[in-house]
Amino acid sequence: MAATVERVVAAEASEKQMSAKKVLSAASPLTLRIVAECSVTKARACELILPHSAVSTPVFMPVGTQGTMKGITVDQLDDLGCRICLGNTYHLGMRPGPDLIEKANGLHGFMNWERNLLTDSGGFQMVSLVELSEVTEGGVKFKSPYDGKEILLSPEKSIAIQNSLGSDIMMQLDDVVSSTVTGPRVEEAMHRSIRWLDRCIAANKNPDKQNLFAIIQGGLNVDLRKACLDEMTQRDVPGFAIGGLSGGEEKDDFWRMVTLSTDHLPREKPRYLMGVGYAVDLVVCVALGCDMFDCVYPTRTARFGSALVPWGSLQVKHRQYAKDFQPIDPDCQCPTCKRHSRAYLHALFKSDSAAMHHITIHNIAYQLNLMGSVRQSIVEGRFPDFIRTFMKRLFPSPDQYPGWAVDALASVNVTLE
Numbered sequence: 001m002a003a004t005v006e007r008v009v010a011a012e013a014s015e016k017q018m019s020a021k022k023v024l025s026a027a028s029p030l031t032l033r034i035v036a037e038c039s040v041t042k043a044r045a046c047e048l049i050l051p052h053s054a055v056s057t058p059v060f061m062p063v064g065t066q067g068t069m070k071g072i073t074v075d076q077l078d079d080l081g082c083r084i085c086l087g088n089t090y091h092l093g094m095r096p097g098p099d100l101i102e103k104a105n106g107l108h109g110f111m112n113w114e115r116n117l118l119t120d121s122g123g124f125q126m127v128s129l130v131e132l133s134e135v136t137e138g139g140v141k142f143k144s145p146y147d148g149k150e151i152l153l154s155p156e157k158s159i160a161i162q163n164s165l166g167s168d169i170m171m172q173l174d175d176v177v178s179s180t181v182t183g184p185r186v187e188e189a190m191h192r193s194i195r196w197l198d199r200c201i202a203a204n205k206n207p208d209k210q211n212l213f214a215i216i217q218g219g220l221n222v223d224l225r226k227a228c229l230d231e232m233t234q235r236d237v238p239g240f241a242i243g244g245l246s247g248g249e250e251k252d253d254f255w256r257m258v259t260l261s262t263d264h265l266p267r268e269k270p271r272y273l274m275g276v277g278y279a280v281d282l283v284v285c286v287a288l289g290c291d292m293f294d295c296v297y298p299t300r301t302a303r304f305g306s307a308l309v310p311w312g313s314l315q316v317k318h319r320q321y322a323k324d325f326q327p328i329d330p331d332c333q334c335p336t337c338k339r340h341s342r343a344y345l346h347a348l349f350k351s352d353s354a355a356m357h358h359i360t361i362h363n364i365a366y367q368l369n370l371m372g373s374v375r376q377s378i379v380e381g382r383f384p385d386f387i388r389t390f391m392k393r394l395f396p397s398p399d400q401y402p403g404w405a406v407d408a409l410a411s412v413n414v415t416l417e
């Protein structure tokens with residue numbers, strides 16, 4: 001009964017939205033067209049039109065490091081339907097360096113990738129990878145791991161590098177504090193991130209070609225998050241990221257900060273939740289109103305022989321698959337599942353890194369398909385039912401549902417039985 005009501009309301013709602021709104025200031029190379037909004041949750045399905053093709057959201061964006069996606073080629077990525085992936089500014093800025101990449105017609109030319117690219121600011125990588133980093137008002141100071149030279153990554157420098165890379169979406173340099181840190185440092189970082197956003201906006205040489213996203217900070221503190229949202233949403237940036245989460249905080253804090261953020265972000269601009277890639281997190285955070293996600297998890301876990309499947313994961317290395325001639329997932333249409341058996345991948349994994357490539361392809365396909373199914377269910381007005389089916393498949397019994405996910409979904413009117 002409840003499901004029928006949901007469906008009717010959703011159908012009415014999506015009819016209204018078919019007259020889709022074109023939004024955003026004239027100068028921005030980004031248009032967000034809202035195709036459908038879930039009538040029960042905060043989920044929405046959009047067309048995000050970027051300089052190198054349209055992207056259907058919700059979207060998962062795979063992560064490359066030095067312009068190459070580990071274990072997969074750009075052609076394979078394109079064939080899987082990927083329309084936006086991440087380039088890593090820190091690695092690219094160090095080696096081969098922005099000048100060389102600019103000469104190669106930017107990162108698109110360098111990678112030979114004709115779809116969209118999102119680059120990070122480089123700051124997070126520095127703080128997390130380089131031990132000797134120090135944050136001052138000027139920027140992030142650190143010693144190059146390649147030649148030991150001291151480098152200052154300022155907001156201006158980060159944008160200059162990202163301008164050279166020519167990405168479709170650039171991220172502001174923010175003052176990153178671990179999500180488990182509390183106290184005055186969190187407030188300082190939040191205010192500094194706002195000041196750095198203004199410096200990034202001023203430094204962008206290509207506002208007509210490259211979109212700069214702000215990153216909402218404020219740790220796990222409701223007042224600081226709200227203050228950051230209030231300030232940053234006054235800036236006319238093309239999109240917003242929710243930052244400073246997925247760093248080891250309690251999941252209960254995580255989802256509350258996500259939903260607080262989406263409550264205060266403008267409806268007509270894309271919302272990117274950084275560093276999130278587990279299937280449950282993706283589905284729940286779509287319900288909370290997020291549009292874009294990235295995470296190294298699906299590609300990293302593939303290198304350990306872990307294949308993502310609707311019932312969790314499948315460890316190709318395990319002996320039980322040595323004589324199993326089924327594909328990883330019989331319902332998966334990816335090139336790996338079409339061609340190879342679990343037994344073959346099991347044998348290959350022992351001797352050849354090609355097994356990792358096959359699993360990487362499958363895992364990226366899994367993420368993209370998951371988001372495609374989520375999107376379809378939003379458009380068809382049956383997202384709440386999709387969530388229930390998805391959770392049932394993933395967890396053998398309802399008492400295994402993570403409490404935070406149950407609470408988060410209940411907050412957007414979806415009860416799991």
Ligand SMILES: [Zn+2]
Pocket residue numbers: 328329332333334335336337338362365
């Ligand atoms: Zn597959």
